Amino acid sequence: MRPLTYSRAADVQDAIALATANPASAFLAGGTTEVDLIRAGISRSEHLVDINELPLRGVEDLPDGGLHIGALARMSDVARTPRVVERYPAISRALLLGASEQLRNMASMGGNLRQRTRCAYLRDGVSPCNKREPGSGCAALDGFNRGHAILGTSEHCIATHPSDVAVALVAFDAVIRTVGPEGERAIPFDDFFLLPGDTPQLEHPIAPGELIVGIDVPGAPIARGSVYLKFRDRQSYEFALVSVAAAIEVDDNVVAGVRIAMGGIGTKPWRARRAETALVGSPPNETSFRHAAAVELAEAVVREHNAFKVELAQRAMVRGLVHSLNGRQS
Amino acid sequence: MPLQINGRQHVVVLEPRVSLLDALREHLDLTGSKKGCDQGTCGSCTVWIDGRRVLACLTLAVAASGHEIVTIEGLADGDQLHPMQRAFIEYDAFQCGYCTSGQIMSAIKVIEEGNAGTDEDIGEFMSGNICRCAAYPNIRAAIRHVRDEAGGRS
Numbered sequence: 365m366r367p368l369t370y371s372r373a374a375d376v377q378d379a380i381a382l383a384t385a386n387p388a389s390a391f392l393a394g395g396t397t398e399v400d401l402i403r404a405g406i407s408r409s410e411h412l413v414d415i416n417e418l419p420l421r422g423v424e425d426l427p428d429g430g431l432h433i434g435a436l437a438r439m440s441d442v443a444r445t446p447r448v449v450e451r452y453p454a455i456s457r458a459l460l461l462g463a464s465e466q467l468r469n470m471a472s473m474g475g476n477l478r479q480r481t482r483c484a485y486l487r488d489g490v491s492p493c494n495k496r497e498p499g500s501g502c503a504a505l506d507g508f509n510r511g512h513a514i515l516g517t518s519e520h521c522i523a524t525h526p527s528d529v530a531v532a533l534v535a536f537d538a539v540i541r542t543v544g545p546e547g548e549r550a551i552p553f554d555d556f557f558l559l560p561g562d563t564p565q566l567e568h569p570i571a572p573g574e575l576i577v578g579i580d581v582p583g584a585p586i587a588r589g590s591v592y593l594k595f596r597d598r599q600s601y602e603f604a605l606v607s608v609a610a611a612i613e614v615d616d617n618v619v620a621g622v623r624i625a626m627g628g629i630g631t632k633p634w635r636a637r638r639a640e641t642a643l644v645g646s647p648p649n650e651t652s653f654r655h656a657a658a659v660e661l662a663e664a665v666v667r668e669h670n671a672f673k674v675e676l677a678q679r680a681m682v683r684g685l686v687h688s689l690n691g692r693q694s
Numbered sequence: 695m696p697l698q699i700n701g702r703q704h705v706v707v708l709e710p711r712v713s714l715l716d717a718l719r720e721h722l723d724l725t726g727s728k729k730g731c732d733q734g735t736c737g738s739c740t741v742w743i744d745g746r747r748v749l750a751c752l753t754l755a756v757a758a759s760g761h762e763i764v765t766i767e768g769l770a771d772g773d774q775l776h777p778m779q780r781a782f783i784e785y786d787a788f789q790c791g792y793c794t795s796g797q798i799m800s801a802i803k804v805i806e807e808g809n810a811g812t813d814e815d816i817g818e819f820m821s822g823n824i825c826r827c828a829a830y831p832n833i834r835a836a837i838r839h840v841r842d843e844a845g846g847r848s
Contacts, residue, residue, distance in 0.1 A: 370710035370756050392757065399752045400733050402711070412710065414757055440746075464822020465809070466737060466800070469746045470753070600821035 368402065372414045376543055376577060379415050384545050384573035386411040391575060393436055393472035397479040405489050406496060420577055423447060429583030435474030435576045440465060442473060452581060454532040454590035454609040461594045462528040464601050474576035477530055477540065478568065481523035482603055494520045494564045510669035516631035517665050521564030523631060525557060530633035532592055532609040535625035538581045544574030557632035586611045586621050591687045595680055604628035606676045610684030614648045629677050636660045639681065648689055650682060657681040695759040699724065700768030714758045715739045715750035718765060726766035726795045737823035740796035741765050747803040766795035777843065778802045781836035789827035797823045801837050810841045
């Protein structure tokens with residue numbers, strides 16, 4: 365059994381100092397991932413820096429009409445914050461469709477972004493897994509890979525990123541604010557999640573002791589009509605097979621602006637930029653949506669059990685766009 | 695470390711790795727909160743911290759120190775059961791009973807949160823509490839009863 369020590373940080377600088385002093389440190393917020401992974405023997409943390417007393421729970425206005433979401437704001441609170449519901453319904457919806465109310469009450473927004481994949485081969489502690497033991501191989505490639513990714517994969521890892529809210533956040537170009545030993549940084553959302561490539565053990569460009577303090581979501585009028593749809597094996601309390609965040613703006617009967625991101629199919633929260641590019645200037649109808657979805661999924665790499673996701677993802681994207689177009693929020 | 699549980703202060707000496715659930719069950723003789731999965735998926739360890747329903751298995755006891763904890767043992771007023779406890783008995787909302795304390799801790803909050811308006815809402819917002827005996831229809835009936843007795847959809 366690994367040693368485990370604990371301290372409570374009084375402020376952000378204290379948290380960074382405590383975490384920097386011990387290289388095997390992890391920040392403890394809601395604990396829903398970290399405590400689970402320590403118990404399973406997957407996390408190598410030997411010191412926990414409890415950051416729950418830090419004043420990072422608020423949701424505040426940004427000058428451009430956007431929102432700053434504190435890293436320690438709880439998922440259930442953010443989901444019900446009126447400004448989030450009005451300006452970014454897809455964020456609220458994605459939060460409410462994730463986990464259970466008990467977990468949403470515990471889990472923080474910053475922690476949500478740093479949660480680990482639910483790939484069973486990472487979590488079983490014994491199978492070959494390049495995230496857990498670099499160089500050991502990937503048991504999912506020829507294993508039970510029904511839930512695994514079809515975009516952004518490599519021959520070393522096909523683990524799906526599990527977050528719902530990260531899908532909505534990447535659609536709206538959110539920026540992650542951190543403070544670390546080297547000072548403050550703003551990391552564009554899409555850059556915060558690394559593709560597995562040859563180094564699936566590296567998941568985030570974040571330094572030891574660097575703390576997520578908040579998420580900035582830029583003002584985006586298009587987001588007021590956004591939707592988040594989630595397709596899964598159970599009606600509730602289940603990870604997505606496929607999910608979609610979508611928002612569309614039409615001017616003079618052509619698509620003037622569009623945001624699309626997908627969950628359940630990518631090794632990172634998947635911004636569908638190719639589909640977006642294909643759609644702008646097209647007539648807003650199902651034929652265009654279907655074409656854009658096909659463009660996005662053209663490079664999907666499937667394994668034995670997850671080929672169904674290629675078609676499901678395209679249908680999900682079409683439905684998300686239709687719902688946003690028709691002003692439906694779910 | 696001090697732990698404030700059901701209005702009483704307890705002092706225990708525990709390693710940081712000990713979960714709140716193990717602290718309650720193994721060190722404080724409060725065995726009403728159950729250990730089902732011990733990995734945050736079944737809900738049988740649901741307790742309230744600072745008035746919100748959370749999972750005791752994924753909460754470290756040391757992190758809960760300084761916060762108000764309420765367990766199933768804290769619901770009754772002497773011999774007088776909480777209305778939700780009475781409703782679970784009246785509506786036969788359990789078979790084996792293992793998940794029941796977690797179900798009740800969630801059920802009270804689901805009404806307080808305003809998430810018990812319809813059966814669909816109850817299903818969605820109780821989904822973090824698994825019942826292996828599938829007593830769900832009767833659990834919903836108990837929740838509806840307390841909701842309506844409490845004067846509507848709170």
